[in-house]
Structure formats: structure tokens, C-alpha cells
Amino acid sequence: MKRGKLAMMITSFILIFSVPAGCGKTADAPGNTNGNLSNGGLAVLQDEWVYFSKFEEGSIKLYKIKTDGSGEAKVSDAAAMYLNAAGDWIYYIDGMEYKMYKVKTDGTGKSKLSDDLTASMAVLNDWIYYINLGGKTVNPKLCKIRTDGSEMTELGGDTPSAFSIDGGWIYFVNASDESRLYRMKTDGTKKEKLGDDTVTAMIADDGWIYYISSGDSKFYKMKTDGTGKAAVGDDTATLMNVDGGWIYYANGSDEDRLYKMKTDGSGKAKVSDDLAAGINIAGDWIYYINFSMETFSMKQIKIKTDGTGRTEIADLSAQPAQTEYGEIYDVEDEITVGDITYTFGTAYATNVMRSSTDPAFDAAIFFDETEEVYLFINVTATNNGSKAAKIGTYSFGLGEEYEGSVIVSFCRLADANLATLATDQFTEWMTLEPGQTAEYKLFFTPQHVNNAYKVYLYESTMEMPDYTTAVATVKDIKAEVELYTTxxxxxxxxxxxxxxxxxxxxxxxxxxxxxxxxxxxxxxxxxxxxxxxxxxxxxxxxxxxxxxxxxxxxxxxxxxxxxxxxxxx
The missing domain is CATH 3.10.450 (Nuclear Transport Factor 2; Chain: A,)
Incomplete structure (x- = not known):
């Protein structure tokens, strides 16, 4: 069940987009602990301040608070994750754009560091190590770039799904070899395989690699040279954090409740009955997301590492008031880009996903739901030129201004079913012959009810979308809403x-x-x-x-x- 746009962001970034990465505790200057970056980098400790990603107003904001609990203040409205603190700067991935930014700890001086689509990043000294999802690489690759955005360098030729840095080495889960553990120097040389276990999560910390085996979902550790493999405890888990000689984890043997144990497997204790995800450690505090299937709620929580002082930071389940049933809204607008004319027909919004996306609402069964709304706009594309035109993955933005718009995608009407919408696989290109017309359905992820949206059209290339220039603009769209019981x-x-x-x-x-x-x-x-x-x-x-x-x-x-x-x- 989807719980709205915010829940999708959390799932996307903590559980999916949260490709584990980070800096182990070394003599160098890491921007965050490897354990935190393995869990989305939602918190980082620097001196007396904790910088953290706070979920509010349907989005994520960058906040800071002193370790004694005083002085909480917003640093930036950026949807900041994978937080790294270095000097006067906070480096992060913007969760709406998948791109790297930095901002000063007082909220000034925000600047973009790269246009590469980025999954996971770790700052070490004056370098940023990251997984590059596109741009100058075809497949995801491990890269590094200076903290001023210069000297982008590709490291090795493998596809990593997780990485850590410890003692001058990069340890990574190699998706090119069925998710086995490898390592290489931070300049990309001396690559070597460390073992045959397949891995779902890993953290390199203080000369050891801690990992969860995909075979039995249990904890193991080995020395960073690949020797000394040993089991740690007997619980199962899908995620973990390692900090100060302790492993904090969602215990799969107890319905993913929050536990801790020492790195040798002793001292096991339940920290909270909460189901936990996105576990981050900052000093004596654990920050995490709590899912409750009893109350259908999702909350951001912090708790002391000894289990005391549980504090609710934000209620991610809170939603704006909704309206009563509405009707289909006629857009009736037309724009032309090059030889292609786009005709916008009807727009509607609903809080359920149907087995059919027919705008007449005649489908009987609904498979998914949100506390906000899905927005659909029907479009036809016509080739007015004398040559065939290839179209398919175009991008649209929602928002009152281009700079604040949300980039989304659409697909052919025939492809707009639950399976494709759920996996965002709207990437098939199609050829329009001269005079040919094809139907599309714009699909926007959950939006707040009663918002009016501008829709901006951008052209795309087959390699990478170009989001820099608004080619044309459709008038404001305020879709009426049909709501159902969630x-x-x-x-x-x-x-x-x-x-x-x-x-x-x-x-x-x-x-x-x-x-x-x-x-x-x-x-x-x-x-x-x-x-x-x-x-x-x-x-x-x-x-x-x-x-x-x-x-x-x-x-x-x-x-x-x-x-x-x-x-x-």
C-alpha cells in the first residue's frame, strides 16, 4: 500500500535508492559514518550539532539540533539525504533530483556540484565518492569528484550496489559478480575479490567488514583482507548500522523491531518495539523511521541507544484535508514542439490506482491507494512532419515555477497499467510515422488535493533527458478529485x-x-x-x-x- 508521496520518497530513498555507502572510521576525515550512509544518511554528527533530514509538509527538509536537544532550526528546504558534514559545509543528494549539492551549515551558499544522477555518496577529505547512475557513464559506476565539483573520475569498470571506504580502500558489493564483496584502492587500482558470499548489506568499520548474507539473511563479519570470516549472532535482518562497537538492526527474527548487539554477537538487547527502517546514529541518539501496521502510521522517531527518551520527530502519516467526490476536468489545450503536436484532453485525480486507467472511471477493482491523490492527464501526440519521429520518454514538471517543479514521466496509454506505473518503466521509445497519432497518459505521483499545477513540457534525447529549457507551457491544471476509502x-x-x-x-x-x-x-x-x-x-x-x-x-x-x-x- 502506498501512503502518499512522502511514503514513496521514503521507500525510494531509504529502502531502494538507499544504496549503502560511506566512510569507515579512519584517520582521514569522513563526512559521515559508513553505517549512517548505509541507511540513507539521514543524520550526521558534527561537534555539538546533529544535522538531520526531517520529514514535514509532504517533503524532506534539512534541520540541525544541538546534542542536548536545544536549538533546533531549519538549515534548508532542500530534500537532503546522504548527509556529509565537512568544515562549514553539508554535502547531500537532493531527493527530488538525484543530484549532488552542498550548502553551508548556516543555510547559505547552496550550489549544485554535478548533473550526474547520483545514488549514494561519501565525502572523504576533498573528494566525494559516489555511484553515478547516468550522464557520463552507461551503467551505474563508482566515481569520485572534487568537493568543488571538478575532476570527475570513474573508478574501475564494475557496477557497485554498495560501497564503503576504510583505510585507503573502497569495499563494494559488486553487482557485476552476483553481489559478491570486492575491494580496490581509492584511486581505482588493485581490485580484488574478497569472498564468494552474496551480500544484501555491508559496512566496513575499523578494519572489519560486517555484512548480511543473501543466502540466510544473517550477520557475518570478516577482516578487510577477506580472512577471519565469522557469524555474528543468530538473528536475521535486512538492514543494519554499526557504531561504537555495536550493531543496530531491524531484527527479522522479531518482526523487524529495533535491536542492538555488540560486534562480536554478545550483549543482544531490544532497543524498542518499533518496526525500524533508515537507522542512523548521532552520538547517543538513534534516528529511524517507524512503520506501524496496527495503526497504519509511519513516524520519524529518535531514541537513546539505551532505549530511553523515545521522541516523535514527525508524523509521516499526517495528510491534508480532502475534498468530496469530483468530476473529470477538461484541459482542452494544445501545444506543438517541432513536428509533434500534443493535444491535452481530460485530467482527473483519484486516491486509488485502478486495474484500468480509463478516464471514464468504469474499472471495478482498485489495487493501490494513497492518502493523497494520483493525477492523470490524457494526451495525444500527432506527427505533422514529412519524416518519421521517435518519441517516448518525455519529462514533465509540476509546480508554480520551473525551478521548483517536480520531474515526472509518462507513457503510452496502452502501457499505463499498474505494473508499469509501479515500477516507473516508461522508457519504451516508439516511432510516429508522418500523420500518425498516438495516445498517452501523463501519470503524476501522489499530489496534494486542491493544488493547481502548471505543466511544463521538455524534450528528451535517447541518452539523457534535458531539463534545462521549458519548450512550451500548458495552462494551470486543477484536476477534480474522486476519493475512496483507504x-x-x-x-x-x-x-x-x-x-x-x-x-x-x-x-x-x-x-x-x-x-x-x-x-x-x-x-x-x-x-x-x-x-x-x-x-x-x-x-x-x-x-x-x-x-x-x-x-x-x-x-x-x-x-x-x-x-x-x-x-x-
């Missing part, structure tokens, strides 16, 4: 009706009642009474109504089906 709201409806009962979610599926013309989506819940009884209830996605459920022998694949509408109090 899982979170369904849970809240049942909590209000049964305040003294324990409620468990049981999934969502399509079912056609006798009065329904087609299958509708119902959310299934178990409601446990005080007398130890249990009753199945369903909440209808379309209306938010509660239905009593029971087993149906004709539907043995369902634990229950909706039977009758629960009378309102």
Missing part, C-alpha cells in the same frame, strides 16, 4: 464503531454482492470482543460502509465474505 480510513471507521475491541486487518479483495453490478473492493478485518469472541467485518472501499461477514462454502479461498450492511448507530 485502508487507514477503513481501520479508523471500525475503531470508531468498536472502540473497546482489538481490530486486525485481513487484507483487501474484490467481491460482488447481489446488489452490485460488478466486483467491488472490500477491506477485511477481524474484530475481537471483550468476551473473546471474534467477528469478521468488511469496509467497502467505494462508500466506507461496514458489512458483517461470514464464511461462504462457495468461496473457500476467502476466510469470510460480506453478507449484510451493519446498521448505523
Amino acid at each position: 485502508r487507514g480510513k477503513a481501520f479508523a471507521v471500525l475503531q470508531e464503531r468498536f472502540p473497546e475491541s482489538k481490530i486486525e486487518e485481513g487484507g483487501a479483495f474484490g467481491y460482488r454482492m447481489e446488489a452490485d453490478p460488478a466486483d467491488k473492493v472490500y477491506y477485511l478485518f477481524k474484530v475481537h470482543g471483550a468476551d473473546s469472541t471474534m467477528q469478521y467485518y468488511f469496509v467497502k472501499q467505494e462508500t466506507g460502509e461496514i458489512y458483517i461477514g461470514s464464511y461462504d462454502e462457495n468461496r473457500p479461498d476467502f476466510p469470510a465474505v460480506p453478507r449484510e450492511l451493519l446498521e448505523q448507530k
